[in-house]
Amino acid sequence: MNFFLREDPLTGERHIIASVRSRRPHIAKDCYEAQEEPIQCPFCPGREALTPEESLRVGDGSGWLVRVIPNKFPAIPHMHDVVIDSPSHTDDLDTIPHLPKLLWTYRERMVHYYNTNGVKYVAVFRNRGKEAGASIPHPHSQVLALPFYPRRFLKEKERYEKENRDVMGELLSRELELQERVLFVSKNFSVLLAYAPVTPYEVWIVPKERVSSFVFERNLEELSEVIRETVSTLKGLLGENMPYNLTLQSAPPWDMDYHYYVRILPRVSVFGGFELETENVIVSVAPEEATRQLRALKYAEKSE
Numbered sequence: 603m604n605f606f607l608r609e610d611p612l613t614g615e616r617h618i619i620a621s622v623r624s625r626r627p628h629i630a631k632d633c634y635e636a637q638e639e640p641i642q643c644p645f646c647p648g649r650e651a652l653t654p655e656e657s658l659r660v661g662d663g664s665g666w667l668v669r670v671i672p673n674k675f676p677a678i679p680h681m682h683d684v685v686i687d688s689p690s691h692t693d694d695l696d697t698i699p700h701l702p703k704l705l706w707t708y709r710e711r712m713v714h715y716y717n718t719n720g721v722k723y724v725a726v727f728r729n730r731g732k733e734a735g736a737s738i739p740h741p742h743s744q745v746l747a748l749p750f751y752p753r754r755f756l757k758e759k760e761r762y763e764k765e766n767r768d769v770m771g772e773l774l775s776r777e778l779e780l781q782e783r784v785l786f787v788s789k790n791f792s793v794l795l796a797y798a799p800v801t802p803y804e805v806w807i808v809p810k811e812r813v814s815s816f817v818f819e820r821n822l823e824e825l826s827e828v829i830r831e832t833v834s835t836l837k838g839l840l841g842e843n844m845p846y847n848l849t850l851q852s853a854p855p856w857d858m859d860y861h862y863y864v865r866i867l868p869r870v871s872v873f874g875g876f877e878l879e880t881e882n883v884i885v886s887v888a889p890e891e892a893t894r895q896l897r898a899l900k901y902a903e904k905s906e
């Protein structure tokens with residue numbers, strides 16, 4: 603049994619890694635429920651009348667690819683979108699052919715809300731599978747505008763401001779030098795296993811050059827490829843039906859003192875009393891071990 607404490611260099615939060623060396627993921631592949639049949643799915647094409655009127659539609663001439671509608675059960679009224687990611691009921695981030703257009707939609711909605719009075723932060727996230735909080739199996743994302751700064755962002759900002767340094771930039775050069783938690787790199791992005799993960803196999807996709815807000819990201823095609831490859835590698839290990847969350851950790855466009863990144867958090871374990879009591883988490887797979895497992899799979903696939 604390996605046991606150690608890890609402090610997240612961005613937030614200062616401490617988490618416990620309690621792992622057995624060479625432990626395989628403790629879920630059986632594909633033990634999660636397959637997606638339900640699209641009976642009466644309100645997000646499938648042909649049932650547009652079942653959803654509220656759209657605020658944005660991205661099409662390809664013959665039909666829609668992405669639709670943005672107001673959330674029927676908003677956390678904050680008029681500030682909460684549902685983004686229907688694809689007309690296909692069974693698509694996911696590794697199969698959506700128009701992924702750059704979906705990322706473009708996220709950016710458009712962020713710009714829209716950041717131009718709305720009183721909005722301080724726009725949260726963009728995606729839940730896949732019941733274990734990750736998705737109530738409808740059809741692939742969708744959410745955009746939620748907040749009149750305050752969320753706790754995680756404030757904790758990260760404190761490090762950038764008080765210590766006056768590029769916290770993420772430093773983390774990135776350290777990780778690239780060590781190579782213990784690097785899954786792969788592309789021209790403009792690095793893909794790392796989180797140093798102090800909140801879930802086993804938590805992956806960060808980080809732009810190599812400092813970009814404070816996703817609103818300024820221009821490499822949407824390349825980022826799509828990187829997301830596709832990351833999700834497909836994770837699924838190779840954790841199963842096709844892997845439940846997970848994607849979050850976009852991004853500053854508002856007026857705040858340059860940040861370095862945005864994308865998190866992918868497989869939900870192969872659930873939070874219990876310890877996590878609720880302490881707000882710290884216990885993770886059962888060390889990120890270095892997770893990296894070894896994922897790299898072995900990824901490079902084995904490549905050489906086939």
Ligand SMILES: [Zn+2]
Pocket residue numbers: 640643644645646690691740
């Ligand atoms: Zn559907």
